[in-house]
Amino acid sequence: MKKSLNYVNFDLAYNLGLKLCEEIKRKDSENIATLDSLGRVLSKDIVCIKNLPSFNNSAMDGYAIRVEDLKKSLKIEDTIFAGDKREFKEPKSEYCYKIMTGASVPDFVDLVVPYELCESLENEVKFTKDLKRGSNIRLKGEEHKIGEILLKKGDKIDSSLISLLVSQGVKELEVYKKLNIAIISSGNELKEPWEEASEEEIYNINSFFIKSFLEENYFSSSYLGVVPDNLEKSIEFIKKLENYDVIITSGGVSMGDADFLAKAFLDCGLEVTFHGVNLKPGRAMMLGKLKNSLVLALPGNPLANAINSHIFLLPLLKKLQGETKFNHDFIECKNSKDFGVKLDRVEAVLGFVENGKFQATKDNKYGSAMISLLYLSNSIALTSGKSALIKDSDTIKVLPFIKKYIENRVDFLN
Ligand SMILES: Nc1nc2c(c(=O)[nH]1)N[C@H]1C(S)=C(S)[C@@H](COP(=O)(O)OP(=O)(O)OC[C@H]3O[C@@H](n4cnc5c(N)ncnc54)[C@H](O)[C@@H]3O)O[C@H]1N2
Numbered sequence: 189m190k191k192s193l194n195y196v197n198f199d200l201a202y203n204l205g206l207k208l209c210e211e212i213k214r215k216d217s218e219n220i221a222t223l224d225s226l227g228r229v230l231s232k233d234i235v236c237i238k239n240l241p242s243f244n245n246s247a248m249d250g251y252a253i254r255v256e257d258l259k260k261s262l263k264i265e266d267t268i269f270a271g272d273k274r275e276f277k278e279p280k281s282e283y284c285y286k287i288m289t290g291a292s293v294p295d296f297v298d299l300v301v302p303y304e305l306c307e308s309l310e311n312e313v314k315f316t317k318d319l320k321r322g323s324n325i326r327l328k329g330e331e332h333k334i335g336e337i338l339l340k341k342g343d344k345i346d347s348s349l350i351s352l353l354v355s356q357g358v359k360e361l362e363v364y365k366k367l368n369i370a371i372i373s374s375g376n377e378l379k380e381p382w383e384e385a386s387e388e389e390i391y392n393i394n395s396f397f398i399k400s401f402l403e404e405n406y407f408s409s410s411y412l413g414v415v416p417d418n419l420e421k422s423i424e425f426i427k428k429l430e431n432y433d434v435i436i437t438s439g440g441v442s443m444g445d446a447d448f449l450a451k452a453f454l455d456c457g458l459e460v461t462f463h464g465v466n467l468k469p470g471r472a473m474m475l476g477k478l479k480n481s482l483v484l485a486l487p488g489n490p491l492a493n494a495i496n497s498h499i500f501l502l503p504l505l506k507k508l509q510g511e512t513k514f515n516h517d518f519i520e521c522k523n524s525k526d527f528g529v530k531l532d533r534v535e536a537v538l539g540f541v542e543n544g545k546f547q548a549t550k551d552n553k554y555g556s557a558m559i560s561l562l563y564l565s566n567s568i569a570l571t572s573g574k575s576a577l578i579k580d581s582d583t584i585k586v587l588p589f590i591k592k593y594i595e596n597r598v599d600f601l602n
């Protein structure tokens with residue numbers, strides 16, 4: 189193994205990774221049931237085929253009247269209910285209909301007066317407020333009209349998209365096929381959680397972090413086991429990975445005398461995009477292409493492994509999966525306590541955002557082999573390396589990696 193990694197800067201690594209995704213041939217699409225589509229990505233636009241709403245309907249329980257009747261007392265002809273299939277004739281001038289929310293509004297009706305703005309007399313109703321023509325009537329197609337694009341190719345399906353799809357009676361839809369993702373670890377010191385580990389051995393944290401992290405983000409993956417710290421065996425192992433779109437490894441890619449994994453990938457023909465990123469923690473990372481598979485070798489240290497999964501792995505997988513929204517967004521927070529960072533490199537600082545304030549976990553004093561930090565954090569702030577001190581009350585950009593709920597009620601109204 190070479191004696192030092194050629195660190196590329198953070199931005200370059202991020203951009204090169206996303207560019208590399210364009211070189212990986214994407215798999216076709218498939219048709220699946222709408223109700224099984226949560227987390228999948230649309231491979232075709234969805235066009236409106238049913239106006240929203242599809243008929244003029246009442247927004248309130250009340251009375252369906254003509255504008256000129258607002259000043260009158262009216263008798264009730266009948267009640268129109270949601271789902272009513274009957275035909276309603278225009279009533280005589282001293283009559284009106286009662287109407288329920290969601291019921292179809294006949295053409296002769298100008299507005300609906302809610303019960304709250306009416307005075308009920310014996311067998312008659314009077315209106316206490318002047319309302320405009322069209323009040324409380326939801327018009328056919330006012331939200332979306334037939335022919336408009338409702339959802340775009342590359343949109344990821346969540347519950348809000350399911351609402352729209354169901355509103356159109358879409359039972360089946362076309363989505364990109366799922367990525368085939370392999371997860372492997374390396375290291376003779378590793379034991380699986382179902383095995384007994386001696387004091388000198390450790391449990392294989394990374395593979396199970398990655399697998400569950402991917403599941404949280406709707407990616408399925410196969411855990412294939414631990415590659416032995418041996419070049420020939422590693423090569424044998426790698427040769428069996430051809431059918432995977434993405435191969436995620438952890439450990440064995442820095443400069444240790446037993447870090448065979450990177451060498452084995454190179455011997456198998458890996459085209460390296462970069463090996464080493466100027467990021468702490470998380471610098472021991474390698475990205476490349478092996479035939480038609482994207483290979484992301486993550487650092488062995490569990491915290492570095494998890495941070496790079498958030499920062500690099502997820503955008504790469506999203507892009508490969510066909511999502512159009514694959515880049516990180518940030519929220520702006522006030523920093524709540526000074527913390528120091530190193531100059532001239534990007535530093536990933538774990539923290540907790542609560543009530544609009546970011547607090548660096550353990551004041552940013554921790555090592556990349558630590559396991560419990562993620563549990564204590566809900567976000568990452570990336571520093572640029574231009575300043576060694578992030579001051580209390582500085583405004584900083586934060587990437588929330590999970591929405592954690594908090595114990596105490598805060599005033600979240602604006
Ligand atoms: N001379 C240098 N040594 C190291 C450097 C360096 O720049 N120069 N970088 C350090 C950093 S930073 C990291 S991160 C690690 C990365 O090394 P590898 O990615 O090759 O990982 P390993 O050496 O195999 O393991 C590192 C560490 O992580 C533990 N580990 C590995 N896999 C798992 C797993 N699946 N679950 C839990 N823990 C795991 C392993 O036991 C080691 O303790 O290199 C530093 N060294």
Ligand code: MOO
Nearest residue numbers: 469470471472556
């Ligand atoms: O990849 Mo290492 O963090 O930089 O712990």
